[in-house]
Amino acid sequence: MSDLRLDPTQLDRYSRHIIMDEVGPEGQARLLEGRVLVVGAGGLGSPVIQYLAAAGVGTLDIADDDIVERSNLQRQIIHGDGDVGTPKAESAREYVAQLNPDIDVHTHESRVTAETVAELAAGCDVVVDATDNFATRYLLNDYCALEGIPLSHGAIYRFEGQVTTFENRSEGHGDEEHGPCYRCLFPEAPEPGTVPDCATTGVLGVLPGTVGCIQATETIKLLLGKGDSLEGRLVLYDAMGMSFEEVEIRQNPGCPLCGETPEIGSVGDIEYTGTCSLSAD
Numbered sequence: 001m002s003d004l005r006l007d008p009t010q011l012d013r014y015s016r017h018i019i020m021d022e023v024g025p026e027g028q029a030r031l032l033e034g035r036v037l038v039v040g041a042g043g044l045g046s047p048v049i050q051y052l053a054a055a056g057v058g059t060l061d062i063a064d065d066d067i068v069e070r071s072n073l074q075r076q077i078i079h080g081d082g083d084v085g086t087p088k089a090e091s092a093r094e095y096v097a098q099l100n101p102d103i104d105v106h107t108h109e110s111r112v113t114a115e116t117v118a119e120l121a122a123g124c125d126v127v128v129d130a131t132d133n134f135a136t137r138y139l140l141n142d143y144c145a146l147e148g149i150p151l152s153h154g155a156i157y158r159f160e161g162q163v164t165t166f167e168n169r170s171e172g173h174g175d176e177e178h179g180p181c182y183r184c185l186f187p188e189a190p191e192p193g194t195v196p197d198c199a200t201t202g203v204l205g206v207l208p209g210t211v212g213c214i215q216a217t218e219t220i221k222l223l224l225g226k227g228d229s230l231e232g233r234l235v236l237y238d239a240m241g242m243s244f245e246e247v248e249i250r251q252n253p254g255c256p257l258c259g260e261t262p263e264i265g266s267v268g269d270i271e272y273t274g275t276c277s278l279s280a281d
C-alpha cells in the first residue's frame, strides 16, 4: 500500500532505507507519517533534528526558547555563525528546510510549561527530551508517562552522558510489564543550584553528538516499531574512558508518578520549579 505514496524523488532519497527488509517502503512511509516533538534545539537536539529530518520523519515539532549564541556553536551543529542572534527554533527550521523539503516543521519559541505541554505533545508518536534543565525534564516525563507517549531521555555532563528510553506503553498502574519512568530513578529533582550546568562546568563539544545520535536511533526504531529500545536500561557513556556501561532500571513501586499509590495525577499537580515535587500542603 504505502510505496504508492512515495514519489520518485522520495524513492531515490530514501533508497538505502527502502532496500532493507527491516524498513522497506512501509517503514519509510511510517517515518514520513511520524510526528516527533524535540524539546531543545541545542547540543542534544542538533543531531536528533539532523538525523530525524534526514531519515524523513515527516513532522517535527521543535521547541526552544533560546537564541543562538556564539558559545553554542562548539557543539550545537545545526546552527552556524550567521545564526547568532536568531531564535534556535527558527535556525533549526531553516536547517531542516535545506536538508529535506519533505519535512513539516512546527516551531515553538517559548518554554514548554504545564499549561502548553499538551498542546505541543498531544498527537506526537515520540517526544525527545533534549533539554538542559530539570523543570522541563520532569514535566516531559510526567506528561508522557501519564499520556502513554514514548519519551527519549538524554543528559550530558562534561565528558559523560546518559541515555535511556521510557516507552510508557503499559496499561495502567500495577502492570507487571510496566517499564520505569524518570521519577522511578529520581523521584524529585535536585535542589536548584546543586547541579551545575554546561555554562559553569563546560562540556566536550562532541559529547552531545554521541548521546543525541543514540536518541535519534531510538526514535527511528520506535517509529518503525522495530528492534529493542533502551526501555529498562540506562546507558552511561564516558567519553574520556571511551566506555559504555549499561545499568538495569526497574519500575519503582514507590514512584510518585507510576507507582502503586501514585500521588501525581496530572501535570497540573506540580509546580515545575525547584525539586518538581508535590507541595507538602
Ligand SMILES: [Zn+2]
Binding pocket: 180, 181, 182, 183, 184, 185, 251, 252, 255, 256, 257, 258, 259
Ligand atoms: Zn515511575
